[in-house]
Amino acid sequence: MNLKTTPLTGSVGAAVEGISLSEPLTSEVFELLREAFLRHCVLVFRDQHLAPAPQLAFARLWGEPVVPALLSKLQLGEYPELVQIRTMSKELVSTEAWHYDAPHTPVPPKVTMLSAQVVPAGGDTMWSNQYLAYERLTPVMQRMLQGLRVHFRAVRLARSQGVAASDAPSAVHPLVRTHPETGRKALYIGHPDNVMGIEGMTEAEGRPLLNFLYVHSTQPDNVYRHMWRVGDVVMWDNRCTMHYAVHDYGDQERVLNRVTLKGEAPA
Template identity: 40%
Template sequence: MEVRPLAGAVGAEVLGLDLAAGIDDFEFAAVRNALHSHGMICIRDQAAMTPEDQLAFAARWGRISIHPYVPSIEGYPGIMRIYDPNPITQTWHSDSTHMREPHAYTLLLARTLPEVGGDTMFASTVKAFESLSSGFRSVLRTLSAVHEGTDRAAAAGLDHESVVAVHPVVITHPSTGAEALFVNGNYVTRIEGWTPEESRPLLEYLYTVVGRPENTYRHRWHQGDLVIWDNRCTQHAVVGDANQAERVLHRVTVAGGVPA
């Protein structure tokens, strides 16, 4: 097993593993440490993994989370078929932050890829927070933000209160102790206690900081890439430039705790 950083802020590739054949606890601990060190990892050459393999590997990270309104692929509860870039996926975001306990990890396996396009951008919200002045960081630590589910949740008939959560603007990663920004353009509607109009300038500035090139990495997919990211310290956004060419990835998410 070899770990190679892919960018200065976030991302590393992991070589030399065959997850379909299985890895031992020592190797898994090394993979987990690599993810916590780099925020996002790509384990190369995993095209041989079956849906059963992906679910079994994801279960080693924690409890698999089944999406409340986007269906799983038939026969495999917990695996979502990702195929069409849309305004939601093309916005910098962390997965499902409107939940009281957002996802800790996401595992995305490349099944069918276009010849060009369809890359995914990743950003370190730890690096973004560290880039701010000490005074600004102190202010942000006192704030919380309201996260609300998208229109897709309402269209699926979910009660509004079930897809609303309030989380700190700055959270501490439970394993690494690193502080990270925890606001994103998909789900945050306002700062708690502020109006949306009052909140907008601050939030838009923070989103701009997250997306600065020095805080990001652009991942060009290869067949069999298994990309894993930590939703507590990264954000991601798909690049919608595949020109409607077929792009299919299988996603599994792992439940997390209450951000603090």
């Protein structure tokens, strides 16, 4: 195996070539992948055409698959650890907004992995580097954010699944979280619809700050935009990236098989 990792932008994402994810990996190769994953936060593997069973086998090398409660309707019958993301109307879709996966849960997943089955013209996914979003703040702002806690609520996801916003699950997490493996700090925020506020602050105090951090995090120089091809596998670190699913493809078919892996409580 001749593994080659190439950065996709100056900020986030790398393409990995010279590997077949459906074949067993040696511990040396896995360690190289792990290092690349921790460094680049998003790994792109082209031309893999991974079916559900090998996708789950590869995912299990990284951790324990989990299915967030609100997505149970999308589970694949034979592979309940796998969720199938299919075309939804633009009005209903919850993911056309910058977000971490499941910050409304006490223990959000650490990794999300998608395997592209059917892709439309369009339907790109973007990722932001939330380490850099934090590191590019001034030391004064960084100090100000220390110790703040954000109230997340899955308002958009609940709406997409026909659940009332008042019943949407919620959780409170540190606004600046420390990655348990790299020790680097990352901004933990999300789309204003899903972020209720900063604990102990009024709406008037917290909202402008959250809005600023959202815009600051998602500037073009902090983003990788992936144009999907059938057979792609993309995995990302859900402890230091936000992502955004562009919905520009109308009712064209788009099918991605998704696995998420159990994480740690943000700290």
